[in-house]
Amino acid sequence: MSNFKLAFRVLARTPFLSLVVMLSLGLGIGANTAIFSLLHQALLRALPVSKPHELMIVTAPGSQRAGMKAVGVSGGDDAVFSYPMLRGLERNPRGLASLAGFRTFQANLAFAGQTISGEACMVSGGFFELLGLRAEMGRLIEPADDRGAGEPVVVLSYDYWQSKLGGRRDVLNQGIRVNGRMFTIVGVAQRGFEGVTLGEKPELFLPITFKPVMTPGWDAREEWDVYWVYLLGRTKPGWSRERAEAELNGAYVPLLEEQVRTAEQKRGEDYRRRLLGTRLQLAGGGLGASQLRDDLKTPLSVLMICAALVLLIAAANAASLMLARAEERRREMAIRTALGAGRRAKIEQVLVEALLLSAGGAALGIILGAWTLDGLVALMASTQRAGETISGRLDPLMLAFTAAVSLATGVLFGIYPAVAAARGGESASMNEAAWGSSTSARGARVRRILVGAQVALSMTLLIPMGLFLKTLVELTRADLGIRRDNLITFEIAPELNGYTAEQSRELFRKIEAALDTMPGSEGATASVMPMISGNLWGNRVSTEGFEEDQRADAQSFVNAVSPGYFGKMGVALVAGREFEERDSAAGVSNAVVNEAFARHFFAGKNPLGRTFTVRQRSGKRQLQIVGVVRDTKYADVREPARRVFYLPREQAEIVGSLVYYVRSRLPLETTFRQIRSIVREHDPDLPVDSLRTMDEQVARNIGNERVILQLSGSFAILATLLAMLGLYGVVSNSVTRRTREIGIRLALGAQTRRIGAMVFGEVGWLTAAGMAVGVPMALWLARYSQSQLYGVEWKDPLIAAAAAFCLALAAAAAAFIPARRAARTSPVSALRHE
Structure with a gap:
């Protein structure tokens, strides 16, 4: 506890530096919190159902099935099946404990004079039982509802019940009009369940057998070669995916033969050969069924890498500032050594200070992360369907992630300054600490390395940002083949x-x-x-x-x-x-x-x-x-x-x-x-x-591309600002340390222009070294992101040159004030100071 009290007092003595460190870390931690929350919800979060790891999506890869295919957000054309195929596999789901079908469609919903345009999910009778869900109120759709003579019933989603109907419990057994047809409300689905597809958020669920009622004039429900149903299954306990797949195909092949017999008057031998060559495959369904997840995988991964790089730059910046302060505390550490403080105690003290700064950065990061996430969800909702099913709230898992990142960052940027401070106290006498230089040569070298690393990481972000900007420009002005003015x-x-x-x-x-x-x-x-x-x-x-x-x-x-x-x-x-x-x-x-x-x-x-x-x-x-x-x-x-x-x-x-x-x-x-x-x-x-x-x-x-550009651009600009702040600190400190040398040069007749050039030269070497390391990393990230590019090559030399020019310009701006201060140094004052 004494370490924490002392750490608070030490940080309070330099409030500006402490605030700069916490702000830098807060920006980096906030960016990572927001992007990881998006990535987790879109790519990693399991469905809120019983034993999601047992769920399987049924597909027929490489299928050449002829006929009408209605493909939606839940998957591609190898993931849709006919209604008769659903019923056949449902009766004999060999290898699976159970199997169900579903499909979401647009619907007009009218209840008590309130009409909205929303989504409804048609499900087979065993859908909710397969998922192991319970009703929040009333009951769920059952197999008896999913029959030709079944009653027209619906189950409301919890969110629709709460947001549109006010959570009224008297809605049970009342009528709701769906696409002009009256249905009876029999229940409300379990809280938190919003369907099984990222990008779809149904307001209600109804039996799949009512598909013809929902689409007047459509009479193809019993057609074997009209594909529109998605299939979801659950493996038997202890069964591997391969075993379940082999058994399920044993039931699938006879159904294919029945389909061939049904269509043999309308199709030829080619159709028969292609159809009978089709086999089912099972894919993990614990995350749900969604083609959007595949579309979002690369862009969100790229953004996560960018956010991590920003955090590394912030940590390097914080380490540089902490190292500078450690060198300034050599007298304090020498006194503590003389009073009997051991090396471990001094390291612990500086690490506690770093962890407090990191905790402050985490608190700020949570606020910035929540604000950023809310904006990102609004942006995604306006450009793509995935935004409708992603929450803008930080859940406990995200807060735990922020705490872990904060702890790791505190140790990362605090360990070397702690060791340096302890070493400085042991190697310096009190007199040396009082009269020695404020920064050791070793510390200056480490700070230069840290700044070079920040420049390299900034370059890593700037080149992809340029490629994404070029991509968005090309997509925006792409020739659609039509006149789109007005x-x-x-x-x-x-x-x-x-x-x-x-x-x-x-x-x-x-x-x-x-x-x-x-x-x-x-x-x-x-x-x-x-x-x-x-x-x-x-x-x-x-x-x-x-x-x-x-x-x-x-x-x-x-x-x-x-x-x-x-x-x-x-x-x-x-x-x-x-x-x-x-x-x-x-x-x-x-x-x-x-x-x-x-x-x-x-x-x-x-x-x-x-x-x-x-x-x-x-x-x-x-x-x-x-x-x-x-x-x-x-x-x-x-x-x-x-x-x-x-x-x-x-x-x-x-x-x-x-x-x-x-x-x-x-x-x-x-x-x-x-x-x-x-x-x-x-x-x-x-x-x-x-x-x-x-x-x-x-x-x-092109919503994906717009989101990527806005975020990668923000990260690149933030990274560059942090790197330039670190560069300014190193150069400014270098000028202060070399005040006597500059004074002697001026006294011997050196021109102020040459003094300024000396400072700019140091900045140039640091920037060039950072760019040399950063360009290969940037090209690797660009190549990884090439599936997101359009109208531009991932190794475009003009983009790389433009990024280098912008970074060099920013570096020159960061060096301007220290260079001018060095050029205006008075020789007399400098020598008197020494």
């Missing part, structure tokens, strides 16, 4: 309000006509699939002359668009014509394809007038190509040109929702009001979703 987009989903397919088509036509003629409009059009949204709609293509060995790559993507779509969107017509009103008539089977489609399937030949066949739910359909358009971005700004064919919107089988595009000369808010007013006139209860400019749509699509 272009506004939004979506409506009348299906979610109970509209039939024909009612939806009629509403779509009326709204499009109203948008086209509203004041300020330069034209309106629509498509089934939104651009740059991450959504995909694919189909296999069959055409005469396409080589047999290429059929494994016969996949194309699809969109259905209004007449005049390409002209209004600014998509260049390469050959033929675009869709007209006559193409919407019944019996007409025309298509427009893009250049990538024409190159792939027709090998440079003129595709106009050629035909190709696709399979739809109604059967095979032959389409004739009437036009070729320029390639455009389809789902993602980063993607290369995808093969796409376009259908007339009126002939699309998917009619549940529609995306509109309006180009307007009027101010943005005015146009937004006009759009909402037009939709409200046709249906006051129909929400207008995703209303934004196309530039905002692009910004959301």
